Amino acid sequence: MVQKKILQEAFRSAGPAVNLYLRLKLKICPLLEVETHVPAGGHVVDLGCGNGLFAALLLLGSSARRVTGYDLDRSKLRVAERLRRRNGWERAEFHEADIVRMDPPRADVLTLIDVLYLIPRPGQEDVLRKCARALPRGGTLLVKEMDTRPRWKYAWNWFQETVSVRVVGFTLGRKFFFRPRREFETLLRSLGFSVETVPLDRGQIHPHILYVCRKV
Ligand SMILES: C[S@@+](CC[C@H](N)C(=O)[O-])C[C@H]1O[C@@H](n2cnc3c(N)ncnc32)[C@H](O)[C@@H]1O
Numbered sequence: 001m002v003q004k005k006i007l008q009e010a011f012r013s014a015g016p017a018v019n020l021y022l023r024l025k026l027k028i029c030p031l032l033e034v035e036t037h038v039p040a041g042g043h044v045v046d047l048g049c050g051n052g053l054f055a056a057l058l059l060l061g062s063s064a065r066r067v068t069g070y071d072l073d074r075s076k077l078r079v080a081e082r083l084r085r086r087n088g089w090e091r092a093e094f095h096e097a098d099i100v101r102m103d104p105p106r107a108d109v110l111t112l113i114d115v116l117y118l119i120p121r122p123g124q125e126d127v128l129r130k131c132a133r134a135l136p137r138g139g140t141l142l143v144k145e146m147d148t149r150p151r152w153k154y155a156w157n158w159f160q161e162t163v164s165v166r167v168v169g170f171t172l173g174r175k176f177f178f179r180p181r182r183e184f185e186t187l188l189r190s191l192g193f194s195v196e197t198v199p200l201d202r203g204q205i206h207p208h209i210l211y212v213c214r215k216v
Contacts, residue, residue, distance in 0.1 A: 001032050002060045010056055013086040018051060018079055025053065030200045030208055034113065034144050035061045037198070037212050042108030043068070045134075047099045047127070048115030052080030052092070058111075059089050068105065070097040099127055104134040113144040117178050118165075124177065125187065132191045132215060141193060141213040146206060148180045153207040160206075181209060188213050 004026060011022045025031065035057040038044060041064035046055050049069025058067050069092070071077055080094045100123040104110060110131045116124045131141050148154045161176055179187075181197060188195045193213035200208035 001036050002057050004032065006060055007032075007056060010060065010083065010087050011053075014051075014079055014083055021051070022053065028204070028206060029114070030204065031057060031113070033200060034142065034210055037142060037210065038065075038111065039109055039140055040064055042066070043106075044109040044111060045070070045104050045107040046111045046113070047104060047131075048112060048118075049077075049080060049094060051076040052083050052094060054111065054113045055080065055092055055094070056083060056087075056089075059092055063091075066091045068092075068107075069094045070099055070102065070104075072096060072098045103130055106134055106136070107139070108136070109140045109142070110135060111142045111144075113142070114146075116143065116145060117161075117176050120175075120177055121179070124179070128187065128191055132193065135215045137215055139215045141188075141211075141215070143184070143188070143211040143213065144200075145184065145209055145211070146178055147199070147201070147209040148178055149207065153201060153205060154178070157206050184211055192216055 011019055031054060038058060040062040044058050044065055044067045046067060046069040049055050049071045052069060055067045055069045058065050069080060074096060077094050077096055084092050100119060146157045185195050185197060188211060192215060194216050196212040198210040198212060200210055
């Protein structure tokens with residue numbers, strides 16, 4: 001698991017606002033643990049990469065990974081690009097794209113970290129279908145989302161997302177499209193994945209959940 005300190009060091013150059021974001025995010029989201037589920041080598045494509053936080057974890061977690069990130073938010077991509085340049089991450093690149101419209105490139109691993117809930121359901125299905133096509137047999141897809149259970153954690157998450165997306169405007173979007181765990185599992189299996197579900201909400205106020213999928 002990547003040390004928090006090493007990640008904070010890499011983010012130091014990104015300015016106080018991004019640093020504060022990093023500290024808050026690491027407190028409320030088990031991203032360090034999610035990284036341990038990503039294979040240690042190969043080309044990882046991070047769909048909805050935001051400001052490059054998870055890409056940074058992937059790069060710091062293994063020197064055998066190459067990462068390409070896509071997002072439609074230019075201001076977040078600018079932060080990702082600044083981090084890439086200042087840290088000399090030659091194994092990373094970031095591009096502007098709408099992941100609902102694009103075809104992901106062939107990759108060993110695809111990651112969707114807290115992204116699908118911002119996309120209407122038919123779009124989610126399209127994205128996942130295209131992910132299945134882009135992976136070789138045995139390739140890995142990681143989907144990190146929020147579960148709809150337990151109810152109180154789901155309600156808290158809804159409130160917090162409403163503040164950060166609709167009030168503060170921290171993330172582009174207006175509505176949320178969370179899916180219950182069983183629905184995700186059924187959908188992912190119907191697309192040709194084996195699915196291991198990892199609840200990550202222990203000790204957390206948010207109902208974090210991770211689907212570790214392998215193309216069969
Ligand atoms: C909650 S943030 C998560 C960012 C990053 N994955 C992380 O964990 O730090 C959701 C991200 O998904 C991006 N996003 C939402 N819909 C998208 C779409 N259709 N195409 C590309 N990016 C999208 C947003 O711009 C935002 O950066």
